[in-house]
Amino acid sequence: MLRSLAPILLLLHSALAAPIESATAAATIGKIRGVRDPIYHLYLQASPKNASIPVLGPESAADEFTIGGTIQSKKTSKYLNIATVSTSYKPLVWGATGETTAWGLEGDTIITVQGSSYGRQLNFLVCASTDTTGYYDLFLQMGSDTPSGRTCSNYQTIHLPITATMSYSRIGVVTGANKGIGLGAVRQLALQYPNSPLNNGPFLIYLTARDQGRGEAAVKSLEQDAQLKQAKALKADGGLSEIKFHLLDITSSSSIKGLADHLKQTHGDGIDFVINNAGIAMTGFDANVVKTTLDCNYYKTLEASHAFLPLLKPTGRLVNVASMSGKLNKYSEEVCNRFLASKTEDDVTSIMKDFAAAVETGKEKEAGFPSAAYAVSKAGLIGGTKALASAQKEKGSGVLINSCCPGYVYTDMTKHHATRGKTVDEGAQTPVLLAIHDIQGKTGGFWQNEKEIDWVE
Template structure:
């Protein structure tokens, strides 16, 4: 039995949007409808030293100090580091095993923020990007599903770059009509094969690894939500876009601060948004994928 009333996990959280998500969770939890006592937030990252440094940074954060948000200052929230590499199956299992043992009554949410954006475009970049942003993220979702409380939530940080407006009509319709993860995976497999053959444009795809991976994640999230709902579970599974955020990933060109980018993922994790599942959100509003 956990000593915490609520437990959440944020992946890829040692910097940028992920770090801001952890900060905003601690700040907003006291007024959240989920607030019913002590709150533990797992800040996860691949690198142990960077992850632990991020926790220390938050423990001294001026906003959190002023709000008395953290347990050390008399607040409700506590932040702990746990190593996690979404692309490493052993790492995913290690975290899942820890959560199961430490919180046998279940956890409340997972925000899958970990992801990559690589420069350039070739078959290897496509393979690496899809592996992290699509395959590994959805695999992690499955690993965490059984650990979630019946009212739990999964939030996958995707992007409006996963828009379908620039792909062919045929590819667009395949994505929109996809019902299962296997349906989505088959599209991404075709994309990867087309890139390897040097004819992705001819086959109706974009020459863009990140954008295609995020289209896959939006579609995969919808499919996972449908599967979870059909099994009678109350777990809510949604994806969102944080916006164009000024981080290392955007090379400092973003127009939003990390805290602004954190708003929608945090809202989907601890606020009341009507209990929808399988939806895509930006700026705390539901958007139709076909209209992105």
């Protein structure tokens, strides 16, 4: 007969939310660990032999989790799901999407919430791993059965003692934010938010990047930033803003979906703005450079716009960061007029396809285009953003959608040029204006130096 061991106590470090009772409540962030036999000081993580299996294991492999209606690994961005099986014990598995949205807290105890397909459950089964000594598999326990041949402890509860509370009145996302204009935008958002018309309470900014290490390092740098410290802008210093990292590779559809799923499941009431800053500027010019540049700066940025748009509150903002190189003064009159006459994203996409086809034959200049992949991609983004804004306005949406040129900013993309240009914080002023300040309801515009400008000149 299996012996019933003392309850498993899981501690959450740096807890940041009130008790969670539904998928739309504020999320809690931290490490989950056990402190009772047989899992003394073991942490929730992926199995060393099968990354799809969640286990309790050594602290050296510990992960952090966002815990709300879903439970998501910060290390891998995968979600903790309950497998659909016929047995009364349901294996826990990692998945690319949060299929289980029933997680919650009752006091400090993890449960599946009332009204879910599991009912209100709080018992877990913990079984010694058959693969690796010192690791333990987890199951949601809905009956008295246990896996055959396994050494398990029955009817365990897991706990997340809450040490502090934080809910967010405003939530924003900045893509490509580990450096350059994106990093400057995150800093300026935190500095300017207290005096913005958007301010009605605590503010969460998601800093996203395609490299986890660089993204997390960027967050740490901002937490120690002298300007933010002096202004007492961040929560840790008594301010309103908090900055968190989330993985996003703008060139990956699955990564875009992963962030969108996280935002939907963690912030059920919606988010306030997205600044799409991620992009690339490649050296050289050929068909491959054009294909890669258009894919990132045009196609994937608009794909991300469509993914995030349904998550925005009715008065939300979408800001696509373009470039002064996206102005139409480098094109033939025919191509310029095509851009200006474009009413839909499909119209703009047809121009992008014609450019790529002309480059394939080496006749882009004869076709009325400059030999500049980055410039054409940003012209496409401006046109696509205008078309998206027009379509949303026709639907009666109150979301304000604009593109902007940050100006000539000294970044990794421009450092090979002789002109130094603006600082990243100066370049961030227009995107930040469009995200959190009063722009008098304007949508579909192209902005530079904090005002709407003519796209052609």
